[in-house]
Amino acid sequence: MTQQQTIPKKKGASIVHYKAELRRAIRKNAALPEVNFLNITAMLDMMTIILVFLLKGMATSSASIPQSKDMTLPTSIITSEPAQEGTAVVISKTQILVGDDTHPVVMLPSRDSLAQSGIDARYKRNGPNDLYIVPLANALQAARQTDKQIRQAKGLDPNTSEAIVIADTTTPYRLLIEVLFTLGQSEYAKYHLMVLSGGKKP
Amino acid sequence: MAEQLSAAQRSKVRRLSQPRDVVEGEDAGELNIIPFLDIIVNVMMFVLATVAVTFTATIDSTPPSLGGRGVRAMAQSNALNLAVFVVNEGFSLKASGGNIATGCASPGPGLAVPKTGNDYDYAGLTECAKKLKEASADFKDETQVTITANPGIDYQTLIRAIDALRRSREGEDLFPDVHFGVPR
Numbered sequence: 001m002t003q004q005q006t007i008p009k010k011k012g013a014s015i016v017h018y019k020a021e022l023r024r025a026i027r028k029n030a031a032l033p034e035v036n037f038l039n040i041t042a043m044l045d046m047m048t049i050i051l052v053f054l055l056k057g058m059a060t061s062s063a064s065i066p067q068s069k070d071m072t073l074p075t076s077i078i079t080s081e082p083a084q085e086g087t088a089v090v091i092s093k094t095q096i097l098v099g100d101d102t103h104p105v106v107m108l109p110s111r112d113s114l115a116q117s118g119i120d121a122r123y124k125r126n127g128p129n130d131l132y133i134v135p136l137a138n139a140l141q142a143a144r145q146t147d148k149q150i151r152q153a154k155g156l157d158p159n160t161s162e163a164i165v166i167a168d169t170t171t172p173y174r175l176l177i178e179v180l181f182t183l184g185q186s187e188y189a190k191y192h193l194m195v196l197s198g199g200k201k202p
Numbered sequence: 203m204a205e206q207l208s209a210a211q212r213s214k215v216r217r218l219s220q221p222r223d224v225v226e227g228e229d230a231g232e233l234n235i236i237p238f239l240d241i242i243v244n245v246m247m248f249v250l251a252t253v254a255v256t257f258t259a260t261i262d263s264t265p266p267s268l269g270g271r272g273v274r275a276m277a278q279s280n281a282l283n284l285a286v287f288v289v290n291e292g293f294s295l296k297a298s299g300g301n302i303a304t305g306c307a308s309p310g311p312g313l314a315v316p317k318t319g320n321d322y323d324y325a326g327l328t329e330c331a332k333k334l335k336e337a338s339a340d341f342k343d344e345t346q347v348t349i350t351a352n353p354g355i356d357y358q359t360l361i362r363a364i365d366a367l368r369r370s371r372e373g374e375d376l377f378p379d380v381h382f383g384v385p386r
Binding site: 012013014017018021022025026028029030041044045047048050051054055073074075076077078079080081082083115116117118131164167168169170171172173174176177180181183184185188189190191192193194195196197198 | 206208211216218221236239240242243245246249250258263264265266288351353354356360362364368382384
């Protein structure tokens, strides 16, 4: 240091003593650093990571299923991890959707009508008592072809596919069975019924 | 005797020992991301406050078959073969021995678990399933049940019935493997 080199030469302590005093004074002042601000950068870094994790998790998980008046999932006591593999079949109060296609496969009539004889006979293969829904089966077969290739590429059994059934709480059993039966006829051998977990034991 | 510093030396020591202020230019090499992080924190608070996090689960099953019997694994002849029918008046249970009478004590006519008032008796269904499972040592490993319902029964009632049959109040597994039947 240039300042240290300009040591007063006049009377007083020796240079050795002066330097010792200087070192001691520097040590003493350095030992008490003044904290005049709070460093929250590390905490903010952590929060950023949590935010990214939350957004990514919510985007990919089934928690992103929109809950609305038209679509409310039933609650269950089950707490297992939801299945992620499979073609999604959504049964809302007014329509049935397959996969990522936002165009409804079938528009549904009123609940009373559904509870009596299920979907309209014009959508069935053999009249109103049949369980096979033709437009749904067509959409499922198209999805099945894609799923078959994906399963082959992943090394899974391509002979059957899986489906995730996301149905509204008010869906009548008749409609549910028609959809499940059509799934079975379209080479979907296993399905997963999506529910909200965390319900209490009845 | 210790040497005394002169006034000039003391002054010099005081001046040189003061901690140096950080020159602003020293921090200029780093990108100041604190405003960005402030925005991120605000976004995170907003997301956490507005998004209702819901946890989902799935109940696995197989496609139904016609005639009220689901696709079942090969069951032994002395198996329970429990079938539950959700009707408008309550739960009707059938096993290999025939229809289960009210109270679940023995085979006989009637609804095994009738409604209590306007509500289904899910706790009664759990107790009935437990009683049937404990009726014989042969039924101990049986986990499959076929559920059939009236056409108008809603999905939530069905899921609650599945939950009631899944495990007992003590947490023992009863009939967690569910198959759906098609009413004739």
